[in-house]
Amino acid sequence: MKILHVASFSGNIGDNANHSGLRFLLDEYIGSISEYTELEIRKCYQIYSGANRWQFDDTFVRLANNHDLVIIGGGNYFEPWLDASSTGTTIDLAPEVLEKICKPLVFFGVGFDIHKGASAENLEKFRLFMEATLAREKTLVTFRNDGSIKNFREALPFLDSNCIYRVPDGGFFIQCNVQQYPFINLDSRYWGINIASDMKERRFPSGLQGSLGWNEFIVDYTKLLSKALDADPNLKLLFFPHIFKDLEAISELLAALDDSYCRDRLIVAPFLNGWQGADYIFGLYRHCELVMGMRFHANVCAIGMNVPVIPLASYPKLYDLYEELEIQDRVVWVNQQGFTGKLEKQIHDYNAQREILKADNLVLVQRLREDVDSFFPRLEALL
Secondary structure, rough: OOOEEEOOOOOOOHHHHHHHHHHHHHHOOOOOOOEEEEEEEEHHOOOEEEEEOOOOHHHHHHHHOOOOOEEEEEEEEEEEOOOOOOOOOOOOHHHHHHOOOOOOEEEEEEEEEOOOOHHHHHHHHHHHHHHHHHHHOOEEEEEEOOOOOHHHHHHHHOOOOOOOOOOOOOHHHHOOOOOOOOOOOOOEEEEEEOOOOOOOHOOOOOOOOEEEHHHHHHHHHHHHHHHHHHHHHOOOEEEEEOOHHHHHHHHHHHOOHHEEEEEEEHHEEEOOOOOHHHHHHHHHHOOOOOEEEOOOOHHHHHHOOOEEEEEOOOHHHHHHHHHHOOOOHHHHEEEOHHHHHHHHHHHHHHHOOOOHHHHHHHHHHHHHHHHHHHHHHHHHOOO
């Protein structure tokens, strides 16, 4: 079987983690996959001007029809803020192009996100696109378990959503090869940290009552980390960049820490891309007794690998994920004043109840696996 996989494969290792889990599931349920053709979706974005830019046009249709199955996703691609798109989203797949695709088509684990804004015009374009897609034979539309279906029903209440299926993000089932990390000391304890400063004004809006700006967050968070380092000489901090902009966030945090910590109590993982990068970095997550993460897949993959993780929420999508998992009490909103009190309590509780928490996570992932088991027969029937 030949699969055309349209998604992002370079630039954010969280995407690769998502695809790793998806392909693990495809191999298990379908098998006999002889070839994946990877089509990098970022190269069809309107802001991309490289010579290898592509579009959802007749050339794409010919490529799609030369495969046995077309998968678009996972990723947060249904964001109806893009005025110049025929669908209002980065999936600029016009209905007249869509109808020319004669092979099975699956939108897998796509996020629907209106937090960046959605005009009435764009929502109408997206509604027409969804109507055409859902009416198409041999097509499945699935949203990932991050509040997308709830947001979709609120934004488009008159569009039938019963034919849209919810699936766990593929990152819950990430597969990592065993790696050697010579800088990991077995006598040390490691906290993994992933922080993000992209979309800074959205994550840390200024001027709102009770809100916390980015610089204030850095000050408060470094105080908490310094206190923890002082209390335990065996504790080390391991920072994980997922995209290149995370290096800027990490650098700002390091600049706020005392030099003595930076010299021998901290490790910054390398910024790596693609399949090997995801394999290396997420394999390193396994060496942490605790992860604190802002990014979506820092949380998803830690849960999937049964590494205790505290969600550092600065964007609604992360809370929406934990709400769907019915563990939203774990979320710490780090863009709100006084967050360090709740975070310190979470850290204490996690340390005191580590084995209980890990057992709960195993039950959670098993429940997600049951969701997968109920969906994949539909995909098999499509082929």
